[in-house]
Amino acid sequence: MIVPDTAEKIKSMEIRGAGRIGRAAAEALRDHAVSLSARDPGSFRQEMERAAAILLATRPTAVSLPNAVHIVMAGLEGATSAEAAQAGVIRRAEEFIRSSQNAVEQIAKFGASHIRDGDTILTHCNSEVALGCIIEAHRQGKEIEVFATEVRPRNQGLITIRTLNDAGIKTNFIVDSAVRSFIHDIDLVVVGADAVTVNGAVVNKIGTAQVAHSAREARVNMIVAAETYKFAPRTILGELIRIEERAGSEVLPDEIARTLPHVTVRNPAFDVTPANYIDLIVTEKGAIPPQMAYVIIRDYLGWGIDTFHETFG
Ligand code: RUB
Structure with a gap:
């Protein structure tokens, strides 16, 4: 339920603003990856792609959303087992969330x-x-x-x-x-x-x-x-x-x-x-x-x- 729930919140604008939307999508993909029980990398990827599509269909304008999804999904590349695919997605999602928060802080300094x-x-x-x-x-x-x-x-x-x-x-x-x-x-x-x-x-x-x-x-x-x-x-x-x-x-x-x-x-x-x-x-x-x-x-x-x-x- 994590992905449809996040998708609904983005659609209704309970989660809004481009940066927050990107981070929420990364979190939803990470939590989805954690919850999956797929045993082979192929079906793990399929499940992740289905989840990504639900998130991408929410709001069309903020590019932070497809960029975040793209960055997180790159964690699937080269994975030879479902466990490796899962670890890849979790790592990329956490990296994205952290780097997004750092970017917000850095921009505040440059902008000021x-x-x-x-x-x-x-x-x-x-x-x-x-x-x-x-x-x-x-x-x-x-x-x-x-x-x-x-x-x-x-x-x-x-x-x-x-x-x-x-x-x-x-x-x-x-x-x-x-x-x-x-x-x-x-x-x-x-x-x-x-x-x-x-x-x-x-x-x-x-x-x-x-x-x-x-x-x-x-x-x-x-x-x-x-x-x-x-x-x-x-x-x-x-x-x-x-x-x-x-x-x-x-x-x-x-x-x-x-x-x-x-x-x-x-x-x-x-x-x-x-x-x-x-x-x-x-x-x-x-x-x-x-x-x-x-x-x-x-x-x-x-x-x-x-x-x-x-x-x-
Ligand atoms: C929000 C909006 C914000 C940008 C940047 O529109 O236009 O200026 O998303 O926000 P909405 P941030 O309320 O329709 O999502 O700097 O927080 O990413």
């Missing part, structure tokens, strides 16, 4: 160095890495103030303001449409990412592209905090990131929607911010201009153009 004493920062949605940078800057004694958006329709901004409040950071809570009204009070925009494409575009919570647009118009810098496993290898092949569209009832209650037969509610959960709107992407390997995304995909995720040709012909 881009926040100056006296800065007012705008953040959108609820990103553990973006908040990590802000909280680390505060911990270092920098006087900062934050503007946090509400994030309709799922109100992730509430989680953000609770976290900032608990950290003792002066915070302003605004509706999403107030970003442009306050942009001249902002020194720096800091957000997270669900996916970074090979050309440095960032996929993040719906509204991020509007925030970026306002920031650019006002000459406000924007940095994106993203672990390397948020970079999307398959975009090398020209594949696009699928933008999840969620139920209209998240935006407009069904009882009202029913009375409006000519109205269709559209509810995309993410949007795409082009690379030229972004000043830096802060990863655990260092801060890079978005145009260097391919280097991360090649050198840290191990997917070069050649790898794809070798694998897919």
Whole structure:
């Protein structure tokens, strides 16, 4: 029941945010591997692939999910017994979880160095890495103030303001449409990412592209905090990131929607911010201009153009 349970929590957004989704998937695969009683490596692999498919079908946008699954499933490679396959999966899952937690801590340090004493920062949605940078800057004694958006329709901004409040950071809570009204009070925009494409575009919570647009118009810098496993290898092949569209009832209650037969509610959960709107992407390997995304995909995720040709012909 571990895998369907985790899958349901990811779908319903009880587990949400790209990093947490990746770690939850790795944990579910590890626990599934522990629970399996398959005696030969072939049926062990089959069972694991079935579990991976259930997790992959939950939400389509956050690339941390397929990247985490890929990293964990690589533990099956070369296993000549079910025991070896099991040990491989457990080891890879634990490595991924540990390295993800380390990445979040490392990014906080790198990101905080881009926040100056006296800065007012705008953040959108609820990103553990973006908040990590802000909280680390505060911990270092920098006087900062934050503007946090509400994030309709799922109100992730509430989680953000609770976290900032608990950290003792002066915070302003605004509706999403107030970003442009306050942009001249902002020194720096800091957000997270669900996916970074090979050309440095960032996929993040719906509204991020509007925030970026306002920031650019006002000459406000924007940095994106993203672990390397948020970079999307398959975009090398020209594949696009699928933008999840969620139920209209998240935006407009069904009882009202029913009375409006000519109205269709559209509810995309993410949007795409082009690379030229972004000043830096802060990863655990260092801060890079978005145009260097391919280097991360090649050198840290191990997917070069050649790898794809070798694998897919
Ligand atoms: C969450 C969201 C976050 C990124 C990064 O969307 O867009 O900004 O996932 O988060 P949702 P993190 O709430 O729909 O999952 O830095 O925590 O990985």
